[in-house]
Amino acid sequence: MQLDLLVLFPVLLPMMAAAISVILWRSPLAQRIIGVVGTSGLLAASIWLLVATRREGIITMEMSGFPPPFGIVLVSDLLSALMVLMVGIMGFTVVIYSLATAGEEYERFGYYPLMHLLHAGVAGAFLTGDIFNLYVWFEVMLVASFALLILGGKRPQMEGAVKYVTINLVSSMILLTAIGLTYGLTGTLNMAHIAQTFQEVDSPMVTVVAMMYMVAFGIKAGSFPLFFWLPASYHTPPVAVSALFAGLLTKVGAYALFRVFTLIFTQDVEFTHNILLWAGAITMLTGVLGAAAQFEFRRILSIHIISQIGYMLMALGLLASPDIPEEAAHLAIAGGIFYIIHNIVVKTNLFLVSGVVYRLLGSYQLKDLGGIYRHKPFLAFLFFVPALSLAGLPPLSGFFAKFAVIRAGLEAYQGVVVAFALVTGLLTLYSMVKIWMYAFWSPLDDDHPRKHKLTEPNDATTWVMYTPIILLLICTVVLGIYSEPFFELTLASAAELLDPSQYIEAVGIADEISHPIEDLPAGGGE
Template structure:
């Protein structure tokens, strides 16, 4: 079997097995770990194949492109699938300790696999309509996970989440219909080939429509309010999964569309992206600074950090695109880990409110040190992964002469550090409040299962920081591929790509 199909089939098959084993909760947990571990192994195999042999293409049903469905893995897609496998395995292990029988009985693990399948499908599809389909698979699975427990806060957050994401889906679907009417194809490589020879204002309209649709899904300014209203409401393992992956699929789609379909889009589209990136950074970090709930602070910081990724795309230079890719990988690992650590804090103290927390440095120094790794990395402190990610993007901004938005990026880095120091001071350093609720100590096995994936992700952060070379080389090669879309087109269409 092609290594290109495995990362897609494994989570879907694991989800079906979990659904069939709904009466056997222990078996569902075993399937969750085995399925996500299998996804990670298959993703690493795929990345090795792409690195060695170039862009890999699978024509489903042996129908040649552009008539059939194409699965395509270039370096960017393969890298994103690997990081999906890492986060999936970490969340599956964490869920063993944090997911109760009630959530398991309502299909938690099946939904988790379905979400991972949707994310992987979005990264590997070569068809614009199937990209829409995989977005909807993610939306269905994420909505179900968001409402597990049916608490009032969850339902309120879910309504905002679904409303804006459905708006995004409508815009996306209309844009797909217009694209098909314009070029007569839904295969992205074929559509890119035909768009390149068109000279009509409708192409610019399509570019803007896709920008808005994917910008909403990426939680970019101004329609990002669904994210901080919803990500702090579900079980913490679900929050970590969402924080790591969902908005990054929107960012990935923007990178894919603007390097493949619209690589020569007019300057104002990238100007919109540029200042959208700056405003996304500012609004996200300002929102985080005024919050005093652990997960809401982290949720607003997802928004602010999306701005750095969009800045890499907006500048559209090889170094900037490299920095954007590097930043995406770093942020997925760091942000998911911070949510996992917030769950450990909640298990030990029974609250996410900063005023109800304190004293954890004295009681759990290992947890305090574990928090500092992703927290300082998020703020961009050397020698952690966030420092190199921010350094590359900021350097690209200076080289491109975008001094205003680069100054914003530097300022937001300082304000991010302030937010992380606030969490450190309130959660770990200050004395615990006298009215803190009495909590039963978690079982040793439960705490170990919660800590293990957090430690693993912290080690990934340290590795990327101390050994940034491998990821830099991968991101650089991926940026070269993205900025030479003819490679993608020829890999998918073969002889059809030649004039």
């Protein structure tokens, strides 16, 4: 089999699964089976892709055989392949969890097809090498997420959805305008080709366009000061949907920032990346302070996503430091990627745990919870490990992610930002301890209507919910204790990102068309 076909599978498989599930609209059972089979296929394909990318280097797939820059290319470098692997893991675990939590009311209104479509959109966004195609995948992902967000049609969901839809549409339009301007400046849409052409465009418009991309992706990533849609909406949908959103959606924005601001906009790093650096610092602090003020399980976790995005932006922003040593730059980007991976695993896991707690006690409000440690110590353990990992305690994955980013920050002489990061880490621990104290440690009120639920043994459904949590917990622990091979992978990925010529070479823009503005009679504006 040709190697480049591998790049297609992570996009094609979920799309096929979505199509088949739509055909089997009337049979929830068949949709469940397709759900598990389809996402296992996605997981297998993503592992295969990562292995192949690691062994063979960057893999490029030319859609319909049009040579770049004329056709759309799908490109799998290590960053893309790692991110796609996360889609596979999240897709698989969340679908297993959904078997227990998605009731008839969701399943009969297209829960599984939408889930598959979301996976396809996210995987497509990670793999595409064409900036307009990136916009299209963003829209595929967004439409699926809109529908998932309002599934069930409860009162709180409506308000969250109105805010989410509006702000995401605004961000898409900013992105679209930025793409239009990029095309006007360079006459191409292929990301590698844009990167090549921008080196020769000497115009202040380049930085303007860079800022537009930053705002558009910043909204999607939930960075300061553009995050307010996130705490308004993420706690409202069914818990499996919350978990998937928390894991994947904001990280697509973070991925897009990593891609665009290492490949394309590297002309004026002192300006653009400094904004990212400080936005990251303020993002982490506002996020964690917002979480400190909340007393609802899922709201605390949602607002925490924002603060975690701050670390990723900080890692990327460290490239702005004028006297950053080469090694520190690599460490920063590798740490950022490791942080994204760690955060996807841990955040999703905490949301999944909150769903189990809700199933037991019927509430997300911390004051209505309690007594779990006493009656269900295993569940308390399942919360405890990812919570400590999120706070960054060794030897879990969060420690190494934070350690790399902070060490790179120190080597880049960004002491103030590092101080922000350390304070945020401390406050994260505070929020996690707050959930622990209220929901797990404190005794349950004697007149709580669900008290008997705690003393009953777990039924089969609860064990189905435990399975993905345990799987993700193992991921966290392995990423922490056995982190060296993973860190080498992210370091290799950072080396690829910091040397864009590898990407450009792999996409393979032919020499005779590398100057479209002069050579083609009408290939774009001036």
